[in-house]
Amino acid sequence: MARVRLIDVAELAGVSMKTVSNVVHNYPHVAPALRQKVQSAINELGYRPNLTARRLATGKTGMIALAMPEIDHPYFSELSRHIAEEATRRGYRVLIEQTLSDPVAERAVLRDREAGLVDGVIFHPVRMGTLDIAKLAPGTPLVLLGEAAMPVMTDHVMIDNVAAALGGTRHLLNSGRRRIAFLAVMDGDITGSTNQRLLGYxxxxIEAGLPLRPDLVLTARDFTAEAGVAAIEAALERGLHFDGVVCRDDKFAIGALKALQAAGKSVPEDVAVVGWDDTLLARYTSPALTSVAPDKLAIATEALTLLEERIGGYEGVGRHRIVGHSLAMRGSAPRLRE
Structure with missing residues (x-):
């Protein structure tokens, strides 16, 4: 089948090739009715821009890379969808890369951009440090996510993990809980987020005048729901008494719910549970999970806005953006009665 050309779209839509080009490049001055007419012709013919031609004409490909540690992790999966949908709305196509937190794969995210496949990168590093990124990133339009590295000249988007954990723990305290566990820390944790969430907890x-008890900070072998089950089971087996749990993510919280229910503990009557990330899974547990809710759409929107400005030529000092969060109240730690 012959490749659909720009002129084919123009002839079907009854417009000039320049107008089609303006729509393809998402130029803002095209009238809405005309834009829709051209887009209908594009959809009907299945037109796809020639990236090589676009790069020769504009110096840009219209593609960005999104590099995440795990694309099947519920939080990263949901955030990736927001980024992909917002990027499409802005006229970009997204190349998704999974690093599995491997240092070689993370370095390749920045080093291999020299191939010119993409105009910019949104990257959630885990292993790479601040200096590593600073050395590899010059000239690469780049926005970082997460809590790991923050080079001076690189833009960065995240939530305030300390404040979010503070709010989730306060919610349990305000409901009368006084022996609140933290699930969990892990030996060799390299994420950067656990320590911030533990600090807020x-x-x-301390604000409530309660002692910090090391035995209430549980440990896990890895970041899985199964590890969350094992950590709660081990705590109960050694006779640890707790009436609330703040979890570092929803997978741990789901594990906590399963272990508590298996032990005959009622949630939230005996133990209230707060998760983290407010993923879709949180709505379908029993009881439904109260969870710290990062504003994933705001993270996506802010990251793409900063990246577009970098692609457009901004070369200033890195901008550090803190986006909002909330606490999604559900049955595992319900809203307080007024």
């Missing part, structure tokens, strides 16, 4: 306990 501790801050809430």
């Amino acid at each position: 501790q801050q809430a306990l």
Whole structure:
């Protein structure tokens, strides 16, 4: 089948090739009715821009890379969808890369951009440090996500993990809980987020005048729901008493629910549980999970806005953006009665 050309779209839509080009490049001055007419012709013919020709004409491909540690992790999956949908709305196509937190794969995210496949990168690093990124990133339009590295000249988007954990723990304290566990820390944790969430948890306990008890900070072998089950089971087996749990993510929280219910503990009557990330899974547990809810759409929108500005020529000092969060109240730690 012959490749559909720009002129084919123009002839079907009854417009000039320049107008089709303006629509393809998402130029804002095209009238809505005309844009729709051209887009209908594009859809009907199945037209796809020639990236090589576009690069020769504009110096840009219209593609961006999105590099995440795990694309099947519920949080990263949902965030990736927001980014992909917002990128499409802005006229970009998205190349998704999974690094599995491997340092070689993470370095390749930045080093291999020299191939010129994409105009910019949104990247959630885990292993790479600040100096590593600073050395590899010059000239690469780049926005970082997460809590790991923050080079001076690189844009960065995240939520305030300390404040979010403080709020989730306060919610349990305000409901009368006084022996609140944290699920969980892990030996060799390289994520950067656990320590910040643990700090917010501790801050809430200190504010409430409660002692910090190391035995209430549970440990897990890895970041899976199964590890969350094992950590809660081990705590119960050694006779640890707790009436609330703040979890570092929803997978741990789901594990906590399963272990508590298997032990005959009622949630939230005996133990209230707060998760983290407010993923779709949280709505379908029993009881439904109260969870710290990062504003994933705001993360996506802010990251793409910063990246577009970098692609457009901004070369200033890195901008650090903190987006909002909330606490999605459900049955595992319900809203307080007024």
